[in-house]
Amino acid sequence: MVQTQKSQAELLFDAQQRKVRLFRTYVTISWVVLLGLLIYIFSGPIELDTEFIRKNALFIAGGVWQTLFISVVSIIMAIVLALLAALGRLSTFPPIYALSTFYVSMIRGTPLFLQIFFFYLALPQLGIVFPAIWSGILPLGLNYGAYMSETFRAGISSVSKGQREAAAALGMTPLQTMRRVILPQALRFAIPPMGNDFISMTKDSALVSATGFVHEVMWRATRVGRAQFNNLEALIVAAIFYWGMTLILTFFQSRLEARLGRGDR
Amino acid sequence: MTAIVSVSNLDKYFGHLHVIKNISLDVQPREVVCLIGRSGSGKSTLLRCINFLEEPSHGSIEVDGLRVDSGGRGKEQRQLIHDLRLKTGMVFQEFNLFPHMTVLENVIEGPVIVKNTDRKQAIALAEENLNSVGMLFKKDEYPLRLSGGQKQRVAIARALTMQPRVMLFDEPTSALDPELIGEVLNVMKKVALDGMTMLVVTHEMGFAREVADRVIVMSEGELIEDSKPDELFKNPKDPRTKALIDRYRTGEQ
Numbered sequence: 273m274v275q276t277q278k279s280q281a282e283l284l285f286d287a288q289q290r291k292v293r294l295f296r297t298y299v300t301i302s303w304v305v306l307l308g309l310l311i312y313i314f315s316g317p318i319e320l321d322t323e324f325i326r327k328n329a330l331f332i333a334g335g336v337w338q339t340l341f342i343s344v345v346s347i348i349m350a351i352v353l354a355l356l357a358a359l360g361r362l363s364t365f366p367p368i369y370a371l372s373t374f375y376v377s378m379i380r381g382t383p384l385f386l387q388i389f390f391f392y393l394a395l396p397q398l399g400i401v402f403p404a405i406w407s408g409i410l411p412l413g414l415n416y417g418a419y420m421s422e423t424f425r426a427g428i429s430s431v432s433k434g435q436r437e438a439a440a441a442l443g444m445t446p447l448q449t450m451r452r453v454i455l456p457q458a459l460r461f462a463i464p465p466m467g468n469d470f471i472s473m474t475k476d477s478a479l480v481s482a483t484g485f486v487h488e489v490m491w492r493a494t495r496v497g498r499a500q501f502n503n504l505e506a507l508i509v510a511a512i513f514y515w516g517m518t519l520i521l522t523f524f525q526s527r528l529e530a531r532l533g534r535g536d537r
Numbered sequence: 538m539t540a541i542v543s544v545s546n547l548d549k550y551f552g553h554l555h556v557i558k559n560i561s562l563d564v565q566p567r568e569v570v571c572l573i574g575r576s577g578s579g580k581s582t583l584l585r586c587i588n589f590l591e592e593p594s595h596g597s598i599e600v601d602g603l604r605v606d607s608g609g610r611g612k613e614q615r616q617l618i619h620d621l622r623l624k625t626g627m628v629f630q631e632f633n634l635f636p637h638m639t640v641l642e643n644v645i646e647g648p649v650i651v652k653n654t655d656r657k658q659a660i661a662l663a664e665e666n667l668n669s670v671g672m673l674f675k676k677d678e679y680p681l682r683l684s685g686g687q688k689q690r691v692a693i694a695r696a697l698t699m700q701p702r703v704m705l706f707d708e709p710t711s712a713l714d715p716e717l718i719g720e721v722l723n724v725m726k727k728v729a730l731d732g733m734t735m736l737v738v739t740h741e742m743g744f745a746r747e748v749a750d751r752v753i754v755m756s757e758g759e760l761i762e763d764s765k766p767d768e769l770f771k772n773p774k775d776p777r778t779k780a781l782i783d784r785y786r787t788g789e790q
Binding site: 441 | 588590619622623625626627629631633634635636637646647650651652695696699
């Protein structure tokens with residue numbers, strides 16, 4: 273009988289597991305209740321023009337691809353810029369260090385909204401005209417690049433000096449050390465905040481709609497909403513699409529994080 | 538017999554601090570030399586100068602016929618330092634395994650990336666060395682899952698797989714729990730018996746006594762004694778050596 277009995281530690285562990293499971297169940301139930309409440313409010317007490325929603329939901333949904341395209345291209349640009357700025361920030365060569373800090377300070381010191389308008393309205397005055405979608409992508413990429421550079425810099429600094437020394441003792445060049453030893457560890461450190469940045473980006477891309485040339489989700493919602501004075505319905509539909517996108521992206525982010533987490537710390 | 542490691546007139550300053558004071562030292566092939574001394578005596582710095590992890594302020598290092606002078610700059614010097622590091626393997630106090638690579642990946646990284654060894658060949662060599670340090674059974678684990686002693690044994694295999702002419706050990710057991718020290722010292726003893734030339738900075742007097750061919754005592758950046766372990770432990774010439782040994786004796790009891 274002795275071998276079937278669980279040890280004190282195992283019993284304690286089981287009790288803890290039960291507690292965690294119970295907590296999760298209650299959270300899920302509460303979520304369902306909150307969601308049900310929201311759906312109830314908008315189907316009873318607040319009357320929505322369902323006819324309008326049925327007619328225009330597809331039109332608004334057509335902007336999802338634009339939103340995602342802008343976000344993906346901008347985030348790729350931001351990652352490249354952030355990496356360069358982070359390396360510049362760690363450089364001991366004064367002009368490179370200065371260039372990096374100058375860029376980050378200038379971008380972080382001004383509103384993203386202003387930067388977007390700068391590309392649409394100010395640069396054309398100087399004869400610099402980008403295709404509409406690029407005037408949205410460039411400021412988003414520049415802006416997020418500046419913010420993400422801090423994440424990258426922290427990631428690179430988080431790799432201990434001993435790692436560089438071990439690589440050097442093996443005869444690795446500084447470039448090999450960066451590529452094989454420092455960056456893989458720094459990126460793993462930077463992935464969770466980068467995922468958050470990407471999710472914010474999909475939402476901040478809505479700002480691009482204000483210029484009126486890029487037909488992403490927000491632009492479409494405000495267009496049909498204003499035209500027929502159904503702003504409430506239009507914005508609720510747009511909100512659902514944004515929320516849905518972020519939920520899907522969050523799911524992929526946590527998957528990626530788990531994959532990269534192997535062997536860490 | 539010609540020396541395999543020659544340190545000539547080495548000086549090292551950290552700012553105004555003179556930590557290595559005009560040291561010259563020869564090590565013969567297959568010799569095991571232990572460097573002992575109180576912390577701050579410069580023994581680790583001396584060891585780290587040998588593969589230029591610390592750049593000497595004056596003097597030169599010669600390993601296996603390759604001489605590197607301090608003060609050199611530019612591409613040529615970088616190449617010399619690179620070649621010097623290929624001739625020396627190093628084991629650190631803090632192991633410094635790459636946490637994002639498995640044990641096997643850690644060990645083949647140097648040969649594959651630095652020496653462009655064929656991957657299959659590198660794996661064969663790595664597995665042989667992992668086997669000899671008793672760590673082959675963990676080859677697909679990440680360092681996170683290993684004990685300190687196991688990590689250090691992998692680090693030794695990693696250094697050996699570069700096929701260096703000399704192994705440098707920088708306090709290899711100082712970060713270990715007392716019960717894990719033995720397994721690492723045993724592996725080091727085995728490496729010594731295989732004929733590797735070794736320089737070992739250590740506080741392990743038992744190891745120095747049993748395995749070393751020579752024990753060098755450092756104090757305040759100078760070599761104060763250099764003799765066979767039996768002699769040194771029985772009849773220390775310098776009072777500072779005697780004080781050091783006595784301290785460990787009382788520490789052991």
